[in-house]
Amino acid sequence: MVEMAEKENVRERCKTGIDSLDNILYGGIPRANTILLTGSVGTGKTSLALEFLLHGAIEGEPSMFLSVTEASEKLMVNVIPYDFFESKLIDDGKLILIDLPLLYQRLGMVSAELSMEEVGLLVSSILDLVREMKVKRLVVDSITSIGYKLKTQEKIRDFILRLARGLSSQGCTSMLVSEVTTGSQGYSTFMVEEALADGIILMGNMERRGDLLRTLQVIKMRGTSHSRAKYVLDLTPAGVLLVPLLKGGGGS
Amino acid sequence: MTLASRVASELEEMPPSAAVSLQVGVDYYLDAIRAVVDIYAAKRDVDVIYVTATISYQAIADILKALEIDSSKVHFVDCISHSMMGSSMQGGQVLFVESPTMLENIMLKTEYLLRKSEAKEKLVLLDSVNSLAIHNSNNVLTEFLHIFASSLRSRGVNTLILTVIEHTTPELNNMVNLVCDSVIRVKEEEGPK
Numbered sequence: 001m002v003e004m005a006e007k008e009n010v011r012e013r014c015k016t017g018i019d020s021l022d023n024i025l026y027g028g029i030p031r032a033n034t035i036l037l038t039g040s041v042g043t044g045k046t047s048l049a050l051e052f053l054l055h056g057a058i059e060g061e062p063s064m065f066l067s068v069t070e071a072s073e074k075l076m077v078n079v080i081p082y083d084f085f086e087s088k089l090i091d092d093g094k095l096i097l098i099d100l101p102l103l104y105q106r107l108g109m110v111s112a113e114l115s116m117e118e119v120g121l122l123v124s125s126i127l128d129l130v131r132e133m134k135v136k137r138l139v140v141d142s143i144t145s146i147g148y149k150l151k152t153q154e155k156i157r158d159f160i161l162r163l164a165r166g167l168s169s170q171g172c173t174s175m176l177v178s179e180v181t182t183g184s185q186g187y188s189t190f191m192v193e194e195a196l197a198d199g200i201i202l203m204g205n206m207e208r209r210g211d212l213l214r215t216l217q218v219i220k221m222r223g224t225s226h227s228r229a230k231y232v233l234d235l236t237p238a239g240v241l242l243v244p245l246l247k248g249g250g251g252s
Numbered sequence: 253m254t255l256a257s258r259v260a261s262e263l264e265e266m267p268p269s270a271a272v273s274l275q276v277g278v279d280y281y282l283d284a285i286r287a288v289v290d291i292y293a294a295k296r297d298v299d300v301i302y303v304t305a306t307i308s309y310q311a312i313a314d315i316l317k318a319l320e321i322d323s324s325k326v327h328f329v330d331c332i333s334h335s336m337m338g339s340s341m342q343g344g345q346v347l348f349v350e351s352p353t354m355l356e357n358i359m360l361k362t363e364y365l366l367r368k369s370e371a372k373e374k375l376v377l378l379d380s381v382n383s384l385a386i387h388n389s390n391n392v393l394t395e396f397l398h399i400f401a402s403s404l405r406s407r408g409v410n411t412l413i414l415t416v417i418e419h420t421t422p423e424l425n426n427m428v429n430l431v432c433d434s435v436i437r438v439k440e441e442e443g444p445k
Contacts, residue, residue, distance in 0.1 A: 208353075209353055210351075233360075234357065234360035238368065244356075247395065248388075248389055
């Protein structure tokens with residue numbers, strides 16, 4: 001046990017900058033891990049992912065948001081309310097927002113389903129951007145939307161594996177945002193995402209006696225011990241805040 | 253010396269990071285509020301986070317105004333207006349929790365206000381355990397008080413947990429005593445002790 005703890009301490013951490021989450025992860029996400037940030041709609045996934053990037057950018061780590069469904073201008077509306085956001089981060093190239101549909105266009109990927117060759121081209125184009133801009137934190141929002149363009153489990157697996165390996169080799173810590181339906185059994189839509197990710201952070205809406213609470217739980221995280229308890233979160237201008245879910249001797 | 257002044261001087265003796273049980277006779281509620289907000293907090297330049305589950309933020313703000321108490325350094329977490337279908341427009345001095353059953357959200361809103369506060373000294377007033385007990389089971393309320401007070405203590409924040417003497421059961425007293433370091437009792441015939 002002592003040896004394991006020592007090894008964990010040696011592994012460099014990528015602090016999310018969200019104090020409570022870093023405490024839950026005993027210091028942060030192990031550097032270069034690929035995390036699946038999963039949950040149903042309205043649970044705060046995009047806000048948490050953006051905050052992760054913002055803190056990275058503030059610390060001087062180039063941080064990239066790869067948006068599949070929302071345009072950058074719309075995303076900015078989510079970022080600006082943060083007390084710690086400064087537009088300088090974008091001007092200085094520390095916070096980079098990229099619309100994936102524009103990348104599809106540039107690469108001539110106009111068909112509804114990508115071929116295996118196009119999957120390879122897409123991954124290498126993303127990794128080229130990461131290399132050129134020395135990106136240390138990447139968010140893909142969402143991997144589910146990309147999955148719909150890949151269609152088959154084989155292509156989705158190939159995409160995630162290649163991307164995760166490439167990012168890891170460049171020391172880039174990444175979050176793949178995954179959308180699941182409420183009450184879903186697994187942690188991802190295509191079921192391959194959760195198996196390939198180094199970590200899973202599950203966000204949810206929990207109903208208790210008519211109250212709807214936003215919750216967060218770390219399901220797995222390779223390379224570190226972590227709390228497996230459920231926490232209640234609030235999205236505030238000071239960032240994501242977390243407190244333990246009260247059980248009251250019972251709970252769900 | 254007025255009753256409020258006597259209570260305020262008791263508060264002065266609070267050690268840092270203490271959790272104190274403020275037991276108030278039903279007729280002395282306003283004296284207790286005056287002691288905390290007007291005399292103690294104003295004198296020491298303390299930011300007060302007032303968690304209200306008894307009466308709405310607006311009612312307390314009106315009372316403070318009527319008593320000519322400066323409430324500029326008081327920030328409210330209102331857990332009751334929303335469930336009474338009252339006004340719950342977020343404003344500069346108040347954050348609303350949808351229901352007094354959402355105890356986690358009380359902690360979250362308090363945490364947010366603590367982060368925003370630039371004052372050196374901060375005080376959280378929880379008004380009151382009796383009101384929260386109407387909406388929550390003893391088990392969950394005990395757990396809440398334990399986590400809430402411990403978390404505030406670890407951050408160097410003083411906590412006052414208010415109970416109304418006439419409405420308090422032995423179970424509630426035990427619950428509060430479990431997390432508090434000392435007791436201030438506000439009743440005219442006894443004075444604070």
